[in-house]
Amino acid sequence: ELKVEQNPLFLSMQEGKNYTIYCNYSTTSDRLYWYRQDPGKSLESLFVLLSNGAVKQEGRLMASLDTKARLSTLHITAAVHDLSATYFCAVEETSGSRLTFGEGTQLTVNP
Amino acid sequence: DGGITQSPKYLFRKEGQNVTLSCEQNLNHDAMYWYRQDPGQGLRLIYYSQIVNDFQKGDIAEGYSVSREKKESFPLTVTSAQKNPTAFYLCASSTLGTEYYGYTFGSGTRLTVV
Numbered sequence: 001e002l003k004v005e006q007n008p009l010f011l012s013m014q015e016g017k018n019y020t021i022y023c024n025y026s027t028t029s030d031r032l033y034w035y036r037q038d039p040g041k042s043l044e045s046l047f048v049l050l051s052n053g054a055v056k057q058e059g060r061l062m063a064s065l066d067t068k069a070r071l072s073t074l075h076i077t078a079a080v081h082d083l084s085a086t087y088f089c090a091v092e093e094t095s096g097s098r099l100t101f102g103e104g105t106q107l108t109v110n111p
Numbered sequence: 112d113g114g115i116t117q118s119p120k121y122l123f124r125k126e127g128q129n130v131t132l133s134c135e136q137n138l139n140h141d142a143m144y145w146y147r148q149d150p151g152q153g154l155r156l157i158y159y160s161q162i163v164n165d166f167q168k169g170d171i172a173e174g175y176s177v178s179r180e181k182k183e184s185f186p187l188t189v190t191s192a193q194k195n196p197t198a199f200y201l202c203a204s205s206t207l208g209t210e211y212y213g214y215t216f217g218s219g220t221r222l223t224v225v
Contacts, residue, residue, distance in 0.1 A: 031212060042201060043154075043216045050212060088153060092212075097161075098144065098169065099203075099214060101153040 002027045004091050006102035013079050014110055021105045023072040023089035031092040032072045033099065034063050036085045043088070046074075079109045113138045117202050117217035123225045124189065124196060132187045132220045134202035140215070141207045143185035147171060148199040157200075160185055161207060189222065197224050 003026040013019050023032070031050055035043040047056045049065035049072060056063050060083065062075045072089055086106045090099040115136045124130045134143065142161045146154040156169030160179040174193025179185055185204075189196045202217040 033214070040221075042218045045213070048212055090154075098156055098159055099154075100156070101146075103153045104151075106151075 002029070002091060002093055002100045004089060004100050004102040006089055006105050008105060009103055010106050012108045012110060013076075015080055016078050018078065019076050021074040021076075021087055023074070023102055025070050025091045027093065028067070029091045029093055030067060032065050033090045033092070034072070034074055035088045035090065037088065037104070038085050076107075081109050081111060083107060084109045115202055115204055115215055115217035117220050119220060120218065122220055122222045124222060125225060127191045129188055129190050130222070132189070132200055132222070134185045134187065134217060136183050136204045136215070138204055138215060139182070140204035141182070142205045143179070144203040145169075145175075145177065145185070145187045146201045146203065148201060154201060157187065196222055198222060
C-alpha cells in the first residue's frame with residue numbers, strides 16, 4: 001500500500017523567509033504532483049514531476065523529485081502573504097491508476 | 112471550455128437518506144475518481160473508474176456506491192450506511208496511458224448531515 005507523508009503539517013513563516021516542505025512516499029513511482037488548496041476551494045495544480053531529478057519553478061515556488069530517495073520537495077523563496085494556503089503532494093502509482101495524497105501542509109505567511 | 116462540473120455545490124442530508132452527487136466531464140477523459148476530504152485532512156479515494164461499466168473501490172468505499180454508464184458521467188451515491196458523511200467531496204478525471212499525465216478536479220460538493 002502506497003503511503004505518502006508530508007512534513008511539516010503546519011508551517012508559519014514570516015514574509016521574506018525561505019522554507020521547504022518535504023514529501024516522502026513508500027513505493028516506486030515516477031509521477032508526483034503538487035497542488036494548492038485555498039479554504040473551501042478545490043485543488044489548483046502547481047507542478048507535475050515526471051522523472052528523477054526533475055525540477056520545476058513557478059514564481060516563488062520550486063519543486064524537485066528524487067525517485068531513488070522517494071522524496072519530493074517544495075521550496076518557497078521569499079514568502080509573501082498570498083502564498084498562504086494548504087499544499088498537497090500526491091503520488092501516482094501507475095498512469096491513471098489513482099493518486100494517493102499526503103496529509104497536506106497548512107502554510108501561513110505572516111507580515 | 113472543457114472541464115468537470117460537480118453539482119450541487121452544497122447538499123444537506125437528513126439521517127437515513129441516500130443522496131447522489133453529480134460529476135460530469137467533457138474532456139473525453141477515460142478515468143474518473145471520487146475523493147473525500149475531511150477538515151484539516153488530505154484527500155482519500157472512495158471509488159474510481161477507468162472504463163465505462165467498470166469501477167474499483169478505493170480506500171474508503173464503505174457506505175458509498177457509484178455507476179459509470181457513460182464515459183462523461185460518474186455519479187456518487189452516499190447511502191444511509193455511511194455513518195459520518197459530512198465532508199467535502201471532489202471528483203477528478205484523467206487520461207490513461209504513459210504518455211499522458213495530469214488530473215482535472217471539479218469544484219467540489221460540500222455535504223452536511225442535518
